[in-house]
Amino acid sequence: MRRSVAGSRTRYRVLNTLYHVHMMFLHKCSYFVLFIGVVLTGCGQTQLRASEPDAVQTTEPFVMVLGVAQDAGYPQAACRRDCCAAAWADPGLKRLVSSMAIVDPQSGKRWLIDATPDFREQLHALDAVTHQSGHATSRSISKSDLTGVFLTHAHIGHYTGLTQLGREVIGDPKTPVFAMPRMADFLTNNGPWNLLVEAGHIEIMPIADGQTIRLNDDLTITPMLVPHRDEFSETVGYRIEGPDRSVLFIPDIDKWSAWDTLGGSIEAEIARVDVAYLDGTFFASGEIPGRDMSEIPHPFIEESLDRFAALRVNDRAKIRFIHFNHTNPVVRDDPEAMQKIQAMGMRTARQFEMFALTTDQGTRDAR
Numbered sequence: 001m002r003r004s005v006a007g008s009r010t011r012y013r014v015l016n017t018l019y020h021v022h023m024m025f026l027h028k029c030s031y032f033v034l035f036i037g038v039v040l041t042g043c044g045q046t047q048l049r050a051s052e053p054d055a056v057q058t059t060e061p062f063v064m065v066l067g068v069a070q071d072a073g074y075p076q077a078a079c080r081r082d083c084c085a086a087a088w089a090d091p092g093l094k095r096l097v098s099s100m101a102i103v104d105p106q107s108g109k110r111w112l113i114d115a116t117p118d119f120r121e122q123l124h125a126l127d128a129v130t131h132q133s134g135h136a137t138s139r140s141i142s143k144s145d146l147t148g149v150f151l152t153h154a155h156i157g158h159y160t161g162l163t164q165l166g167r168e169v170i171g172d173p174k175t176p177v178f179a180m181p182r183m184a185d186f187l188t189n190n191g192p193w194n195l196l197v198e199a200g201h202i203e204i205m206p207i208a209d210g211q212t213i214r215l216n217d218d219l220t221i222t223p224m225l226v227p228h229r230d231e232f233s234e235t236v237g238y239r240i241e242g243p244d245r246s247v248l249f250i251p252d253i254d255k256w257s258a259w260d261t262l263g264g265s266i267e268a269e270i271a272r273v274d275v276a277y278l279d280g281t282f283f284a285s286g287e288i289p290g291r292d293m294s295e296i297p298h299p300f301i302e303e304s305l306d307r308f309a310a311l312r313v314n315d316r317a318k319i320r321f322i323h324f325n326h327t328n329p330v331v332r333d334d335p336e337a338m339q340k341i342q343a344m345g346m347r348t349a350r351q352f353e354m355f356a357l358t359t360d361q362g363t364r365d366a367r
């Protein structure tokens, strides 16, 4: 759908095919889709191929899913099995590591949640969407134009992209990196991360569990501690709240019951947002042959489907699984696995999908 806002100060373009990802994945029933020039086919979640580049404009804040894979990405290094074979053969099936951007077109500000090993491609994809016409030629080619980076935790898929902010690559001064206390200590006291701090390329911004950070007049973000393998840092998820709508992003967590034990409640968090991007690392137990999956106790999607069956339909419809391991059949859109999720009124996150943080007529109609 085309969205145009009179009096916009900043033009934001969606240039689908500038980026080296040949396939865009959209959902016919998405609340909000900025892309135009694509062909929607069928119902439910459908792989779609982008057509010619086109541009749309919006002044409304939105979030954008920059990747949907587990820390290792998809296909995974050294995987020579069937799960990754097609993706090795067809780069269009590649999936970037889970990450989210928050974009405020009015101010030109944009934030990342997590700096992944795919930071390079993800920043480029974000540039393609938020390219500010008339400004590009006057800008330094080496500026990240990131207003800040919020980190979830110190596992490789979530912070190692910070290296790209260093002098070997971008070398901007003082990109704000928002981190919980242990995460901040880890970055400050261990190489190579401390070089980023000491050389002033990143500036650690302390955050605390449950304490809301105001991004601007009508955008906030709130970290929440979740249970996870916390070798080097705590782990947080984030709630992003815009003028009308809010989003939950929890890419990594141990079993939902482990959070219950700590006094958390995934159901309560789902209830207070409009969309919930939740850990869907593995589809089912036994997915990794020869490995004790109790060592990696993510909520299996099958377990989440069972647990969330008790939710009301409109709460279930908020759920979009993300952070897929290469062994998870949904990372390659396996029809049987996708059908199980859709039958429960839930869905999977699509790489580069966007969700508006405001409502308008078009998006209301879609809900």
Ligand SMILES: [Zn+2]
Residues within 6 Å of the ligand: 070, 071, 155, 157, 158, 251, 252, 323
């Ligand atoms: Zn992860």
Ligand SMILES: [Zn+2]
Residues within 6 Å of the ligand: 075, 076, 079, 080, 081, 082, 083, 084, 085, 326, 327
């Ligand atoms: Zn594989």
Ligand SMILES: [Zn+2]
Residues within 6 Å of the ligand: 153, 155, 228, 252
């Ligand atoms: Zn993790």
